[in-house]
Amino acid sequence: MVGVALPSAAARPPASATAPLRHVDWGLLALPVGISALGLLMVYSSTRTRLAGQGLSELYYVQRQGAAVVIGIAAMLAVMLVDYRRLRDMFPLLYVAVLPMLVGVLALGATRKGTQAWFQIGPLQFQPSELAKVVLVVALAGYCHSHRGDLDVWRFAIAIGLAGLPIVLVLRQPDLGTAIVLMICVGTVLVVAGARGRHLAVMVLLAVTLVGGAVSSDVFADYQIDRLTSFLDQSTVDTRTASDAEYNLAQSKTAIGAGGLTGAGLFEGTQTKLSYVPEQHTDFIFTVVGEELGFLGGSLLLALFAALVWRIWRIALLAADLFGTLLCVGMLAMFTFQVFENVGMTMGIMPITGIPLPFMSYGGSATIASFIAVGLVSNVHMRRFS
């Protein structure tokens, strides 16, 4: 944490040396691509038997996810081309653009598992809340930067208001998981931007009230609440009487636990092959890693995520301006929390909420949005001298 050398402003190198392309952090770019490759393998492993049993192509999910990864990489590279500071000034535009999507999905969106979060366009789905994560971080970073981090009570209130609107819309879907991710990102950006302690305390209270209110209102169906609370008591799970959520969690832990140190081997996990874990190619993708690749594979994947987060953290410190730092910090919070929540829920230490594991879970919108996020961070790194 302390060993990072920061370039001093006095020793600014010549212009040619500051050309963005000479400062690409290749490690940062390689990590999501590598994780995505592993993700494709895991999606394949968890879906091939079931697809074959239904007489479909074993590659159905892999092809669709592969396309999302390719689009995501392209989007990441595209985002790197334009100086991120141009976003700094146009954040209200982005913010205003994403709101109608969140409103629109409540009216027109397709519903899956009780949550109305998707636009169905022909064979493709688009989940605006995934994009909203990135946009909200950009917008909040932009807003804080425009006030040089000097957040008095009014500015802080406005920032909270900016963040609160999309969060409430996402909660209405209802998608508690994504709403909490948004809150964590907002909170982290505001902390680093220099918000005052008592303001932050009020913000935490507000967030708790909002989540508590949503959970105790009738926005959520009983089974959705069940998913949240099932991890609290895991002592006795009788598969005959367990609720879906308890069953899901028990099967998830069983699959991971059965992997042992070295795992059952790729395509050899019986719980995976026989589809014992519901939602395995999406939210519970980590159980495939756990069962087939064992502790070695699982901890390697966590190490890759940790490396990705470390690169982002490092760039946050290297960034040329507060906007860059906040952008990085927001993305860092987004990835860290999603990994912790997703992997944590499969192992029974976090409540079950529908959050994908970045770059691993099947799902186009999330994958593309995650690549865009990395592209933005890379952008900050490339232009830290210019």
Added chain:
Amino acid sequence: MTDTSRIRVSIVGVVVVALFSTLVGRLWFLQVGSGTVYVEAARENSVRVVQTETPRGRILDRNGEVLVENRIAWAVTVSRDLDEESLDGVIGSLSELLAIDVDILRERYDDPRGSRLAPAVLAVEAEVPDRARVVLQEQGESYPGVSVVPLNLRHYPHSTLAAHVLGYVGEINEDEMAEHKGDDYVLGDTIGRAGVEAAYEADLRGVPQSVTVEVDPAGNVVGDPLEKAPGEPGHDVVLTIDEQVQRVAEESLVSAILQAREVQNTDYEAGFATFAAPAGAVVVIDVDTGGVVAMASFPTYDPAEFIGGISEARYQELTEDESLFQPLLNRVTQGTYAPGSTFKLVTALTAMEYGYRGPDDWFNDTGSITVEETTYNNAGGRAYGSVDLRRALTVSSDAYFFELGRQFWRTWRFEDEARGLAMQTVAGQLGFGAPSGFELVEAEGRIPDPEWKHDFARVLYDDPQKISENEIWYPGDQINMSVGQGDVLVTPLQLANAYAALANGGVLREPRLSVEVRDSDGDTVRRTRSKRIRRVAMDPYRRQAIIDGMVGAVADPSGTAYGAFAGFPLGLIPIAGKTGTAQIGTSDDTKGDTSLFAAVFPANAPKYVAVAVVQEAGFGSRVAAPIVRRVIEALYDLPISPVVVPHGEASD
């Protein structure tokens, strides 16, 4: 960047490190720290073992005669893999072919006792006529998922013969599953429920064939079997029973009982009544090996009723309908009776071995003795005059033994407690009051003593007054016990086994029902030898005095069983016998006496003991002795004489 921001970014970094550490720690705990818990859970999830029973072993008599075997019955089964539509179709066409209602077939398919993995059995045996079998085998394609398979069912070539010895089988239930945890039973499996079928379950059952498969969460089999084990057929059990002797024992018991029911009970003074004679038992033991040669219990049942499951209503009838007198009960081992004079064996041994009275000491039998204002009479009030032990046993002088009972009590009360209770000690050594170690379920019986009486009064009564009256060990308790009355209870098997110890010179053995266990090739797997329990102190001269007295009971014209053995070649096969006639209940005589007879033969070189007991049938000499006579005739291939239960007065 401000210092505040820099510090806060660092804090974020610390939080990130903590979160990732938590994940790795939890991952380690689940995958490495939890050992094999989850590996086993995963296996339990997805691996199923489908078992098929192998043919159950047979049960043979000592000469290899088959008592229980298997027979093939054809069954129609339908696979569990059909979808609803084809299943409806198949059930419809099977209903037509077999002429069984669609609803009944559907019910059998849905029977929750059936495994979800094994095919469902829809029709068995008579429901599957040969014609239908041919149709199903030749036009299989019109009946998708349907198979005709052979089932192994129990078959009893000798019908109800030795039903209580053999026992019966049934489909295992949840309780039995729990009891046999670890033995790999599955619901629907056959299990022995009584008799040898239950006692030798582990041998008879064999090792089921098993196929290990993987299943998906819906229970469908996925892919090829992981493992196949062919199993092993059950082992045969060879019994000590002799089918021919068993048959004679059963037939004699039945005919003696039926005749006793025609005879007037003259003890019943309120009017005319015949003996009820509801039940009885016969047992024959080889005195050197402890092997049970015959074991009959009446009333009996048909083990074939249990094939393929007995209805709950019928089972309830067999166990609870009082007019049937509990046919499932094996009275040889589970019936307990007052032994009457047959128990004088214990009194005589005690008197001699503990120095109360020698075999040659004379006693003046005046027909009764009076102790503390209570008079104890000989049966019929007869006085036998001067008797020694031999004579007392031959004519069954109760007074001789009453007087011993009084001496025992006085010794207990005024001199030496242990010596005063010597009769209880001897009874215990002869195996009374405790299970004998036999293979089948046994009752314990009861040998009363002062301590038992003290406790039993508290079981019977709450009122302190009543308790204090009934907890005392009175002279009458010991006097009654000396003639096998009062609170003494024995099983016919215990009685026979005690006489066997007398017969072989004092060795008490565990009685045995089987000789050996054989595999399906006929090779011996295991011999089932009888264990010697203990040696009972028995001076040869004194032992011979008892046997001589018993020989007199059969051969002497004044002997109690002389009539029952009239015409029997006693010169060829001398018999030592003891009759017993035990009263049940003391206040009224509504129930007839228990008729008992115990025989040791040949008396000069004892080989067997036979005991017959008939409930509520009167004198032992009249009902029980003729049964034993016929059993002896069967053992020695003599012509079997007809059972004749005499009417009119008699003595015991």
